[in-house]
Amino acid sequence: MNEVVLPLSWLRLRQEEESTRVFGPLKISARWQEVMAECHERTKQQLSQFTISPPTRRISLQFGLKQPSSLCSTPLLHTAQLIRAMKAHYISSKLHCLPVLSFFALHLSFDSPSMDCRSARWKALSLCLVILLVQSCHSARAQTPKTYIVQMAASEMPSSFDFHHEWYASTLKSVSSSELSQEAEADDPYARIVYNYETAFHGFAARLHDDEAERLAEAEGVVACSQRRIWSAGLADHDVVVGVLDTGIWPESPSFSDKGLGPVPAKWKGLCQTGRGFAASNCNRKIIGARIFYNGYEASSGPINETSEFKSPRDQDGHGTHTAATAAGAPVQDADLFGYARGVARGMAPRARVAAYKVCWSGGCFSSDILAAVDRAVADGVDVLSISLGGGASSYYRDSLSIASFGAMRMGVFVACSAGNAGPDPISLTNLSPWITTVGASTMDRDFPATVTLGNGVNITGVSLYKGRESLSAQQQYPVVYMGGNSSIPDPRSLCLEGTLQPHQVAGKIVICDRGISPRVQKGQVVKNAGGIGMILANTPANGEELVADSHLLPAVAVGQTEGIAAKKYTKTSPKPTATLSFSGTKLGIRPSPVVAAFSSRGPNFLTLEILKPDVVAPGVNILAAWSGAASPSSLPSDDRRVGFNILSGTSMSCPHVAGVAALIKASHPDWSPAQIKSALMTTAYVHDNTYRSLKDAATGKASTPFEHGAGHIHPLRALNPGLVYDIGQSDYLEFLCTQNLTPMQLRAFTKNSNMTCKHSFGSPGDLNYPAISAVFPNQPTPALTVHRTVTNVGPPSSTYHAKVTQFKGADIVVDPSTLHFTSTNQKLNYKVTMTTKAAQKTPEFGALSWTDGVHIVRSPVILTWLPPM
Structure with missing residues (x-):
């Protein structure tokens, strides 16, 4: 096959901006002589063993207490009680920590004229101040805000709130430590909330200090409050390998540092192909494979000009380096482009290994080379393939990437591909096969x-x-x-x-x-x-x-x-x-976000309306990632600038985000099939932006639909724990192909076995166990349409899920059964969905079917389309 497949546009790496919390000088005022006169006798026995050393640090403090007598209201005031009372009377929210030694010389300024205090009073005051300052400094240093996941009991929301996100913000504000928070964050809990969760479970993620998290865990309506990380401890053990088919790789980039990585996995069978500009030493424990594929290109375009182009895995374009770093780049501090987007740049799976397969050259990417690269990558032992490429959409059996990815799926390899950059035109998608995860592009909450x-x-x-x-x-x-x-x-x-x-x-x-x-x-x-x-x-x-x-x-x-x-x-x-x-410069916190990019290709899937495409969307606008040292940031020949990182946009950028998350899921669930990983990504995706409204389409400014955003925007954390998954095996995909009226010879492109025959077990293409339901009503009257689904329990062994489905104008929908009772892990249960037309609609209707057990919400888009009369 000599079909040219050009690289789609560009992608960008998600980066985490790091902020430094600055504390101002502590200034507290008070009438301490009254306090000490009252408290001295009750504390001097406890203070007898303490002394004050010669001056080693000089700190000016003013304490202010409106009701100092309250400090000694109990018969015996213990030191800890005094400290707690003093902390309760803080009137400053900012703290400056200086080095604290075991002993201090303290200088105090009093509101009233200074008085001759007895030694014991100074001892008491000094001890309290020392302990308080030590505690405060330790707390301020230790309490760098961390992201906590807070699960809420949705049914316990007070009636005074109209929306859950308002309740969450109020609950967070009630436990905020104003003395340790920045003033803006203390006043506005929304500024501290990272996500509001409405599908996988009810709750939110927020940046909290440890003491706030402890208090929040005890608050009414809170089910759990815990710190979470995406990376599981099992990742290093499984050594997931992400293969990237693109323009090669720039190995000197710090994004491909192998610091902290162990030996190359024993399962790995790949190699590092050498050539001009690329030696065997350019591979390491991060880049564990690098190959080139050019036979198809040279057969069509003639020999590669090796004086102007690297006939080796070295990336002269930048696209391949960018996508590889987005999927699995190591963390790099202070990454930026000309000062823009400065922060820590890291791939979605920063500890995964990378294998680069160069299939694109100055004249394009040829299908025969892509097919050979996928075949080789699977044999080498990759777990995930990121392919930010696409040609014109054609029949499944004529699409070399469709055929190659089918073979990868058969061997347990997850394949993510770009949806294309032909938006906002409808029916503009590429990579339509159901065994491919097709990725559209969205914006982030960062702008320039x-x-x-x-x-x-x-x-x-x-x-x-x-x-x-x-x-x-x-x-x-x-x-x-x-x-x-x-x-x-x-x-x-x-x-x-x-x-x-x-x-x-x-x-x-x-x-x-x-x-x-x-x-x-x-x-x-x-x-x-x-x-x-x-x-x-x-x-x-x-x-x-x-x-x-x-x-x-x-x-x-x-x-x-x-x-x-x-x-x-x-x-x-x-x-x-x-x-x-x-x-x-750079601005964070953009609202609304995410938004579906206007350039992102759209559905419906013209090959098979019953298969929703794209599958999901992911960040693909203004993405920062590593760049080739041989290419300018603009890619113009006249541009002589060189950078280590570049900011790009395109579904080429969104595809490796999904590939990286798939690597995380594979590491956490090494026995999951590609279809199960895809199901986890789709059923946990979200369809609301950070203003709590439906995702928008940048092209129209209106709400986007599944034809633009698929199942929604990926959520890496939720995808690790989806509750239920829809699995699909090779035989199921072959039965799906049998519904496409392929000849035995055409089927042979997938089966490699001319004796394979169709069982016709599917009533329609919609019976494929896809994590979305797209029903097509024919142009003649039909009583009802029924599709069948099977879900596998990957959550708690004993769980019960209840169905909830959107009400449609044009059809009644019945889910049978509407309750699923699981008694073991990996147990499979079946259900069917029957759709009966009430009133045919001129345009498709969109909704969702969700299964929930009170913790997980397993959401599948539902699309109803009525074909017009002939």
């Missing part, structure tokens, strides 16, 4: 804001990764021009295509360029070559309000469609239009 200030005083917010020597003053206005006309027919000049801009028209000006046709960064290069000093990149209807940041070669800001229209209107109506551009 930049501002366009027009001469009329209007500020337009956009995004940019520009960081260069050339800059525009925020206090100065510059001429701005838009070369497009008022016609609905695109003007090549409005798109800033190469050769369309003349220096006498744009020199010394900021140019507005419409997005589309040519690469975004290349438009800026065209403007720069014509003498322009800046660019405003305006979205068109195809992009909507979605913003993608780029590392431009001149000052440039990307803006949404609405803002772009406003800017262009201003240039056409103002006699002397001007503007300036400014850049604001």
Whole structure:
């Protein structure tokens, strides 16, 4: 097969921003002479063994107590009681910890004139202050906020709350330690909540101090409060290997450090292929395999030019390095691109091993090479394959990647593939096979804001990764021009295509360029070559309000469609239009997020409507990950900049996120099949953003549907403990293929056995045990449609699940049975779903079927489609 498969766009690595909590100086005031006069006699026996050493540290403290007598209200005041009382009277929420020794010389400032205190009073006061300061410093140092998972009893929500997330925030606020929290976080519990959980179980994840977590565990309505990590102790034991089919790898990147990793797994059968720029020593305990596949490419395009291209696993493009680091890159401190997105960059499975299979060259990626690479990767012993590639969608038996991934599935290898970047057009997906996990792209809650200030005083917010020597003053206005006309027919000049801009028209000006046709960064290069000093990149209807940041070669800001229209209107109506551009770095906490990317390819699955695609979405917009030292961040030949990390967007970036999570699941559940891993990812995905509303589509600004987001956005933590899974074996997939009217010869592409015959055990393609239900009502009257499903219990041995299904306008849905009782782990139970049309709808309806045991919620999308009359 010689079908060319080009790399899809780009992906980015999730990074964790690290913040430093700063404590200000402690200042507390009080009338201690009254306290000590009252408390002295009750404490002096306990203080007799303590003395004060010569000055070693000097600390000024002021204590303030409104009711000092309350400290000694009990017959005998123990030291611990005094300390607790003092802590209860704190009026400052900030603390500065200095080195604390066993003994202090303390200097105190009193609100009233200083008095001659007896030695015992000083001893008592000194001891209390020393113990209090030691406790406080220890607490402040130890209590760096950590992420805790808090499970709530949903049925116990007080009636005074309308929504669970309001109850969660109120509960968190009731236990907040204001003296240890930043003021903003103490006042706003929402700022400390990382996630609100509404499907897998009820509760939330929040950044808590240890003492807050202890108090929260005792609060009403809290079932459990515990610190959780994604990585299980079993991961290192299983040594999961992620194979990446792409443009190769840049082994010198710190993302591929093998620090802390043990020997290469004994099961591994792969090797490190050498060649120009890649020696055997470039592999280590992290990169344990590296191969190249080029026979198909050379057969079609001729020999690879080895003087301009590495005929070795070394990555000259950057795409393969980026995807490999996203899936399984080791943690790297202070990673960034020109100062943007600075933090700790790590892959989704940072302790997994990486095997790089180079299948893409300067002229593209050929299907025969991809097929050979998958075959070799499976033989080498990979557990997971990340394939950020895709060609045109075609019949299952004509798609080489479909055939290759079927073979991988048969050998127990999980395969994740990109959905494509042809959105927002419908029916634009690639990689449609049900044994492939097809991944769409979404945004994160991190952005890179930049501002366009027009001469009329209007500020337009956009995004940019520009960081260069050339800059525009925020206090100065510059001429701005838009070369497009008022016609609905695109003007090549409005798109800033190469050769369309003349220096006498744009020199010394900021140019507005419409997005589309040519690469975004290349438009800026065209403007720069014509003498322009800046660019405003305006979205068109195809992009909507979605913003993608780029590392431009001149000052440039990307803006949404609405803002772009406003800017262009201003240039056409103002006699002397001007503007300036400014850049604001990195911003976190963007709302709403995630949002489905406009470029992410969409369903429905035109090959088989009964199989939902995409399966899930994952971060794929503005992703930071490792980069090739041989490529510029813009990938333009004219760009001589070199970086260690790059920020990219595309379903190529979302695919390795899912591959990395699959590696985590494989490590935690090494006996799970690829279908079980896929089921865990789909049934635990969420469909709400961080504003508690339905996921949105960036292209329309409206709620997205399963045709855009599949089962939802992946949730790595939930996927490790899904409760129930839908398993599918090779024979089930073959029965599914039998519903596709394939000939015996066509089936042979998958079975490698011409004697295989169809049993016709499926009434329709919808009977495949998929973790989603997509029913298609024919154009002629039909009494009902029924699909069958089997779930496997992977949770507690004894558990009972109850079904809950969305009510649809067009059909009645009945689940039978509606209750499933499990008595053992890995037990399988069957159910069926019957859908009866009430009123045929002109557009598909979307809902969900959920099984819950009170802890797990196993959610499957349900899509009903009515075919129009012939």
